Amino acid sequence: MADRKQPFFGDQREMPQDYERCLVFHGHDCPGLAIGYRAAKAALAALREGRADDEELVALVETDACGVDALQVLTGCTFGKGNLVYRDHGKHVFTLLDRKSGRGVRVALKDGAMVPNERHRQLMEKLCLETATAGEIAEFWRLHGQRARQVLAAPLEALFQIGPAKAPLPPKARMEPSRPCGRCGEPTMGSKLVPHEGQEICRDCLASQEG
Numbered sequence: 001m002a003d004r005k006q007p008f009f010g011d012q013r014e015m016p017q018d019y020e021r022c023l024v025f026h027g028h029d030c031p032g033l034a035i036g037y038r039a040a041k042a043a044l045a046a047l048r049e050g051r052a053d054d055e056e057l058v059a060l061v062e063t064d065a066c067g068v069d070a071l072q073v074l075t076g077c078t079f080g081k082g083n084l085v086y087r088d089h090g091k092h093v094f095t096l097l098d099r100k101s102g103r104g105v106r107v108a109l110k111d112g113a114m115v116p117n118e119r120h121r122q123l124m125e126k127l128c129l130e131t132a133t134a135g136e137i138a139e140f141w142r143l144h145g146q147r148a149r150q151v152l153a154a155p156l157e158a159l160f161q162i163g164p165a166k167a168p169l170p171p172k173a174r175m176e177p178s179r180p181c182g183r184c185g186e187p188t189m190g191s192k193l194v195p196h197e198g199q200e201i202c203r204d205c206l207a208s209q210e211g
Contacts, residue, residue, distance in 0.1 A: 019152065022070040030144050031114055034151035035092055035159070036067020039107040040074040042156055043096035046105040052076035055083045055172055058097040062089035082173025095165045104165035113159045116147060181205055 015023070019037050026033050044050065049057060052075060059077035061068050064086060071077065071094055077084040092109035116124060123140035126132035132140065151159065178187035182199030193200040196209065 016152070018074060019070075022073045025073050026066060026069040028141075029148050030066055031116075031147040031151050032066030032092075033070050034067075034148040035109060035114060036065075036070035036094070037074065038151060038154075038156065038159055039067060039092070039094045039109075040071040040096075042160060042162055043094060043105045043107050044075060046162065047096060047098050047101070047103055049096075049098055052081075052083065055081055056099055058083045058085065058099065058169060060085045060087060060095040060097070060167055062087045062091040062093040064088070065092070067092060067094070085170055095167055097165065097167060097169055099169060102169075104167060106163055106165040106167075108161045110159060110161055113154075114147075114151070116143075119143065120147065183209075 019034070022033055022037050023029050047057075057075055057077055059071055059075055061071065061084065068084075068086075072084065075096060077096075079086075092114070093106065094108075095104060095106045097104040120140070120143045123132065123136055123143065126136055127140055156162070174191070176190055179190050179193060179200065180186065181188050181193065181202040181204075182196075183201045183205040186202060188202045192203065194203060194206050196206055201209075
């Protein structure tokens, strides 16, 4: 069977340049990436802000799906900078907060906005079960790319519920020296070490002790 992760990049002449950057970062074209792209663009427009160089913006995301990659590329909110906060709610909801103004915007996917057609859904199930033929895999990626194009072209109001957000701003990312774990010796952020039997150990070692 052909690789189920085979990317389908579609017709790049139809893609906005900044969407192409998201696609390169993510690795393949898909409706989820397009949703995150549209959500990030909408949030930035609502706040009248550009990409964050540091921690000027904070993103709260309620999914770990494809769209978060587009949001990272466009907003500059990343795990590494500490201004991307993940909440495991399983919802395509993206909140963007501006530290300078204190303003925020919440962008939530509407019910039915990203439902695949029946053939697309059938092929998706076959890929998940790893029973798709090479021809079916190619057809899936073609339909996946087409659905992404539809998301890119859809009216914003057909995709999202957009409104102000009043979520509290998380503290800025902390920088602190590491100390060796008393068990494995690996350097660990000091505030993440846990007292255990007269030692300070990392959470990994604590879990193995308790297991």
